[in-house]
Amino acid sequence: MPIKNRIAEMQEEITAWRRDFHEHPEVMFDVHRTAGVVAAKLREFGCDEVVEGIGQTGVVGVIKGQSTASGRVIALRADMDALPMTEITGLPYASKTKGAMHACGHDGHTAMLLGAAKYFTETRNFDGTVVLLFQPAEEGGAGGLKMVEDGAMDRWNVQEVYGLHNYPGLPVGEFAIRPGALMASADQFEVTVTGKGGHAAEPHQSVDTTLATAQIVVALQSVVARNVQAIRPAVLSITAFHTESDTFNVIPQTARIRGTVRCFDAKTRDLVEARLREMVDLTARSFGATASVDYERGYPPTVNHADQTRYAIEAAEAVGTKVNPETDPVMPAEDFSYMLEARPGAYIFLGNGDTPMCHHPAYDFTDEAAPYGTSFFAELIERRLPR
C-alpha cells in the first residue's frame, strides 16, 4: 500500500502551496510572510491551537486525535527558510526576490507538513496529540534550537520528534535513514597569526607570518589523519588564507586562516578542537610568531535514536517504494540535531530524484515527492498513536 489516497488527492493543492513559497523565499528568521501563510492555513484547517512567534518567527500547530486518552504527544518538524543566493532555474514560479532562493527544498518541507496538518484535521485517526513545528533559520541561524529554548518541546509535553529532508540523487518515492549519526556537527574557526612585519628583502629582520601560517595549514592536516581514530570520520578544511600584505616586497605583520570542522560524535569533536588549538599555538611559536584561535561551535551532529529510527523505517516502508535503513551518513549539518538532543526522534531522507544538489542555483524541490513525505508523516502518527 503506497501513498495514502486522501493525500494523493491533495497533491495539486500541496504543489500550489509549495510553488507559492518558492516564489516568495525568505531568509533566516525573516520568514514573516511564510509563517503568516502557514499560521493562516493551520487555522483554516481547524487546528486546536496555533501559536506564532515560537523561536522568533516559528509557528506551532496542535492537533488532537479522536481520543487523547493515551496522553501521548508526537512532534513533526519542517523548516521554512530559504538561502541568500540567486536562482537560475527560469521556472515560472522562480524566486521573485533577488538574492533569496529556496535552494534546499524547505518550501517542499513546509508544504508537505501543511498537507499532513490538513489530513490530520480531517481524519484525527489517532489517540494522542500531534504538534507541528514550523521553524525559521535552519540555514545557519539555529532556529531549531531557538524553538526548543522557547518551549516548543516542554510547553506541549512532546515525547518524540521526527523530521525529514529531501535528497537529490535518491529516486522519488524512496527513503534513506540510519540509526545513530546521520549528519555531522559543523564548527568554524578563525586563526590569526602575528609575526613581525618587515622588508621582504631582509627576512632575517622579520618573523615571516606567511611561512608560519602556511606551516599551520599543513600541520592541521595531521589532526584528522594522525590524531583521530581511523574508524571515526572527521573533516577539517581550511577555506580561507589572507595575509594583510597585498604586495610584492612586504612581509606581513598578520595573517588569518578560516575553516570548518565536521564530526559525528562529541569525543572526536572535542579532540579535534583541542588538537587544533595546541597545534596552532605550538607551530606559531616554533616560528617566533603568536597565534589566537577563535573556535565557534555550530550545530551538533544529527543523531537518530535507535527505536525511533525503527518506527520511521516502518512508516516509510508502508508508504514508499523502497527504504534504505543503513544509508551512509553525510557531512553537512542540520539544526534538527538540537531537537534530537531534546527528545528521542529520527530524521529521514526523502528521494528528490535526479536533480541538482541542494544549495545549487538550479535546484528545485520535486513536487512528485510531496505525497510520499506527507504520507510518511501521516503513517508515522497513525502507527505511533494507534486508536
Ligand code: NI
Ligand atoms: Ni535544508
